[in-house]
Amino acid sequence: MEQPLTPRVDQPLKPRGGQRLKPRGKRHVTRNQTQQKTQAPLPSPADVPVPGPGIPVPEPRPADAPKADAAKTEEQKTEGPKTTGAPDRFNEEKSHQKKQARPQPSAPEPSADTESEPEPPAVAPTPTQKPDIAEPEAQPPAVAPQPPPKPTDAGDEKMLPDPRSADLPDGKMPAEEVACRERLKTLGVEFEEHKAESNPKIGCSIPYPIVLKTLGKSIAIAPGTELNCPMAEVAARFAASVIQPAAKADFGADLKSIGQASAFVCRPRNGTRKLSEHAFGNALDIASFTLSDGKKIEVGPAPPEKEGKFLNAVRKAACGPFKTVLGPGADPDHSLHFHLDLEPRRHGGTFCQ
Numbered sequence: 001m002e003q004p005l006t007p008r009v010d011q012p013l014k015p016r017g018g019q020r021l022k023p024r025g026k027r028h029v030t031r032n033q034t035q036q037k038t039q040a041p042l043p044s045p046a047d048v049p050v051p052g053p054g055i056p057v058p059e060p061r062p063a064d065a066p067k068a069d070a071a072k073t074e075e076q077k078t079e080g081p082k083t084t085g086a087p088d089r090f091n092e093e094k095s096h097q098k099k100q101a102r103p104q105p106s107a108p109e110p111s112a113d114t115e116s117e118p119e120p121p122a123v124a125p126t127p128t129q130k131p132d133i134a135e136p137e138a139q140p141p142a143v144a145p146q147p148p149p150k151p152t153d154a155g156d157e158k159m160l161p162d163p164r165s166a167d168l169p170d171g172k173m174p175a176e177e178v179a180c181r182e183r184l185k186t187l188g189v190e191f192e193e194h195k196a197e198s199n200p201k202i203g204c205s206i207p208y209p210i211v212l213k214t215l216g217k218s219i220a221i222a223p224g225t226e227l228n229c230p231m232a233e234v235a236a237r238f239a240a241s242v243i244q245p246a247a248k249a250d251f252g253a254d255l256k257s258i259g260q261a262s263a264f265v266c267r268p269r270n271g272t273r274k275l276s277e278h279a280f281g282n283a284l285d286i287a288s289f290t291l292s293d294g295k296k297i298e299v300g301p302a303p304p305e306k307e308g309k310f311l312n313a314v315r316k317a318a319c320g321p322f323k324t325v326l327g328p329g330a331d332p333d334h335s336l337h338f339h340l341d342l343e344p345r346r347h348g349g350t351f352c353q
Contacts, residue, residue, distance in 0.1 A: 160273050164280050165203035169196045177208045180229035184210075188217035189236045194226060197264060197281070204266035204279040215239040220257040226264040228281040231342055234321055235284055238340075242317045243289065250310045251291055259288040261337045270333050277324070283341035289314075299337050301328040314338070319352035326353050 184191060190213035197206040212225040215236045227235070239258065247255045262285040265278040277283035288298045289310075297307045311327075318340055319325045326339040330353035345351065 158273070159203045159268055159275050162203055162275050162280075165200070165205050165275070167205045167207045168198065169207040173208060177229055180233055181210070183233055184229070184236060187233075187236050187240065188214070189232065190214045191232065197226075197266070199266050202266055202268075202279070203275050206264060206281040209264065209281050212236075215258065216244075219244065219255055221260055222257060223260070225260050225284065226281060227284065231282050231284065234342060235340070238318065238321050242321075243314055246310055246313050246317075247289065247291055250306065250313075251293070251295060253291040253293040253295065255289060256292045257290045258286055259290065261285040261287040277341040277343050282343065283324075283339065285337045285339050287337045299327065301335050319350050323349075324351045329353070 181191075191210040192213070194209040194211050197204060197209055199205070206226070206228050208229060209226050210229055210232055212221050212227060212232055212235075214220050216239060219239050225232075239255065243258075244255045247253060262278060263283075264281040265276070267276055267279060268274060269276045286299065288296055290296050297303070297310060299311060302308075303311055315325060315327050315338060318338070322340040323343050323345050324339065324341045326334040327337070328335045343351075
């Protein structure tokens with residue numbers, strides 16, 4: 001049993017158009033009237049009864065209206081003209097209401113909560129699997145780390161270049177070397193020729209060395225002293241002209257011998273990369289003097305007063321004939337000897353301390 005439409009409480013249901021329903025009778029309907037009935041517009045929303053409060057009425061689809069009109073027109077063409085009656089009009093309106101009440105699919109409106117949350121992915125990401133075998137822990141090195149090596153000594157480093165390092169002997173001894181040897185013989189110096197000294201790796205070189213036995217007729221030098229000839233000549237002249245007279249004046253005895261601490265040595269200066277004058281046989285270190293009465297005077301920082309006077313006189317007189325003079329007080333390396341050399345200096349100057 002069909003239920004009648006629920007009328008609005010505040011408005012009773014009225015027949016459409018305010019017309020009274022006429023009883024069905026036989027009427028002659030012309031063609032024009034049939035067309036007018038066929039083309040009659042759908043009832044307006046005002047004529048359709050409104051459902052009661054609380055029942056939502058969905059909006060009709062735009063596409064449903066033409067379909068309803070087309071179906072209605074076909075029905076009218078098939079059945080022919082029909083006198084409008086109350087039951088047919090009621091059924092027609094009820095059918096139209098059912099079509100309008102049919103729920104239509106519509107896209108859900110996004111809520112505020114939905115907009116704020118990101119959409120879940122189509123496929124849930126699979127978490128990365130942990131390896132079955134755990135990584136081995138870092139092990140301490142098998143060998144303990146070694147400290148950085150200490151800097152090498154200056155003597156192990158490459159020496160600064162010196163033009164004399166390239167000196168090599170000629171096939172025939174130069175004239176100046178021959179003349180130097182003749183002067184030594186005149187002074188009464190005993191010496192021996194020695195083979196050339198050369199060390200290209202370090203830079204040492206003496207192309208025409210000699211080994212001194214004495215510094216004069218009565219002044220010995222020991223141990224064997226290898227020098228170049230010019231240095232040997234200056235040392236012999238200094239011993240005869242300065243040291244011998246000073247020993248006679250201060251001690252009343254002759255100078256018998258000189259004890260040398262160093263002559264030719266292939267090495268740099270202490271703590272530097274510069275070659276020492278010893279590397280060219282151009283330096284002599286004197287550690288002591290021995291007199292004819294057997295007295296020995298040693299070079300040191302605090303000699304006795306009388307010996308100190310003699311040592312100071314020799315040291316002071318050496319500055320001039322020799323270009324470099326060092327001794328006790330100059331530096332710790334020369335606290336026990338006199339260093340004498342012929343290092344060439346600008347304008348023939350000297351360095352004495």
